[in-house]
Amino acid sequence: xxxxxxxxxxxxxxxxxxxxxxxxxxxxxxxxxxxxxxxxxxxxxxxxxxxxxxxxxxxxxxxxxxxxxxxxxxxxxxxxxxxxxxxxxxxxxxxxxxxxxxxxxxxxxxxxxxxxxxxxxxxxxxxxxxxxxxxxxxxxxxxxxxxxxxxxxxxxxxxxxxxxxxxxxxxxxxxxxxxxxxxxxxxxxxxxxxxxxxxxxxxxxxxxxxxxxxxxxxxxxxxxxxxxxxxxxxxxxxxxxxxxxxxxxxxxxxxxxxxxxxxxxxxxxxxxx
Numbered sequence: 348x349x350x351x352x353x354x355x356x357x358x359x360x361x362x363x364x365x366x367x368x369x370x371x372x373x374x375x376x377x378x379x380x381x382x383x384x385x386x387x388x389x390x391x392x393x394x395x396x397x398x399x400x401x402x403x404x405x406x407x408x409x410x411x412x413x414x415x416x417x418x419x420x421x422x423x424x425x426x427x428x429x430x431x432x433x434x435x436x437x438x439x440x441x442x443x444x445x446x447x448x449x450x451x452x453x454x455x456x457x458x459x460x461x462x463x464x465x466x467x468x469x470x471x472x473x474x475x476x477x478x479x480x481x482x483x484x485x486x487x488x489x490x491x492x493x494x495x496x497x498x499x500x501x502x503x504x505x506x507x508x509x510x511x512x513x514x515x516x517x518x519x520x521x522x523x524x525x526x527x528x529x530x531x532x533x534x535x536x537x538x539x540x541x542x543x544x545x546x547x548x549x550x551x552x553x554x555x556x557x558x559x560x561x562x563x564x565x566x567x568x569x570x571x572x573x574x575x576x577x578x579x580x581x582x583x584x585x586x587x588x589x590x591x592x593x594x595x596x597x598x599x600x601x602x603x604x605x606x607x608x609x610x611x612x613x614x615x616x617x618x619x620x
Contacts, residue, residue, distance in 0.1 A: 356411045363418045364444070371484050372444040376414075378480045379452050385476055392458035409526055414451040416522035419556045420565065421447060424518075427564035428596060431513035437493050443515060445484075446494055449477060450501035450519045470503035507586040517591035524587035525554050525567070527579045550576035563598040571603045 357380065364373040379385055389407055421430075421444060432438035432446065453476065457468030474495060485491040501516040503509060511517040528551050550573045559566035569580060580601060588594050601608055 353408050353411050356408075356415050360411070360415050360418060360448075363415075363422060367422075367440070367444070369441045369444045371441045372448055374484055375445050375449055375477075375480060378477075379449065382476075385453070385456075388456050388459055388472075388476070389453075392456050410452045410455060412526045413454070413519070413522045414448055416525050416556060417447045417451040417518050418444065420518045420522055423556065423558040424564045424596070427561070428514050428593070430515050432493075432497060432515065437497075438490070442494060446497045446501060446515050447518050447522075449473075450498045450505075450515070451522055453477070453498075454502045454505050454519060454523060466503050466506040466509070470499040473499060473502060504590070505587070507590050510590055511592040514593065517593040520587050520591040521565075521593060521597070524584040525556065527551050527583055528554055547575045547578035550574075551579055559598050563596055565593070565597045566600070567597060568600045568602065570605075571601065574603060576603075577601075 360376060361373070363369075364376060386407070389410060421440075425440070430440075430443040432443050433440065438446075450473075453473050454469055455465065456472050456476075457465035457470075459472075460468050477498070478495070481491050481495060485494060497513060497515055500512060501519040504511045504516040505520045505523050507520075511520055550571050551569060552572055553568075553570040555566075555568035555570070557566040557568065558564065569576070571577075580599075588597060
């Protein structure tokens with residue numbers, strides 16, 4: 348079973364920020380990673396999700412992976428998909444990265460209250476946690492409020508029944524859905540929860556986020572060891588992709604033990620489960 352190395356994933360985030368010289372995003376990332384209150388809220392949120400509800404991991408491992416995923420998506424789509432902040436002259440690529448990174452890291456904090464409506468709760472909680480830092484990074488109130496608005500929207504819209512209004516929110520939603528490999532189900536599985544959610548997640552060994560074509564700039568390779576992983580693709584990822592606003596930009600390749608099978612085949616096979 349794949350074990351998440353959170354420190355390694357965090358280093359990958361830092362490497363991407365350094366590569367593109369995202370100074371504002373790096374400052375925010377350092378704050379998110381070291382702020383004691385934020386760290387404890389994420390841990391407490393995960394306690395409720397895993398210990399009480401037996402859900403898959405929603406803790407520090409998960410949000411760090413989602414943060415890495417969203418930066419990778421921004422990286423491979425640069426020049427192909429124009430973020431809302433840039434399209435509307437509200438910010439630069441560093442500001443886009445800061446919005447996506449912050450939303451990705453804090454998107455699940457609402458679990459500290461309940462699973463139900465956690466997306467809305469998370470979007471409301473985030474202001475109190477990050478606003479002092481935003482004031483330091485963005486002294487001008489107009490800019491600060493615009494970025495906060497985009498962060499809150501990206502968090503709220505990661506719910507699969509909420510339409511993403513910006514590419515930034517879409518990137519966060521897709522990045523969240525792509526954390527579906529074996530390590531994600533480790534905690535509830537070890538607690539004795541054996542159902543299609545845990546078994547399907549255990550069946551997915553790797554998700555690759557790659558640069559695609561001009562027509563479909565995001566290429567996803569989802570590797571499985573059994574067809575049970577189909578459930579994870581169909582029930583967890585595809586609804587998020589549909590609400591992301593970016594479905595037409597994504598190519599999905601599913602592979603079982605290295606053998607590609609068409610998505611239409613995957614969906615037919617899903618009916619067996």
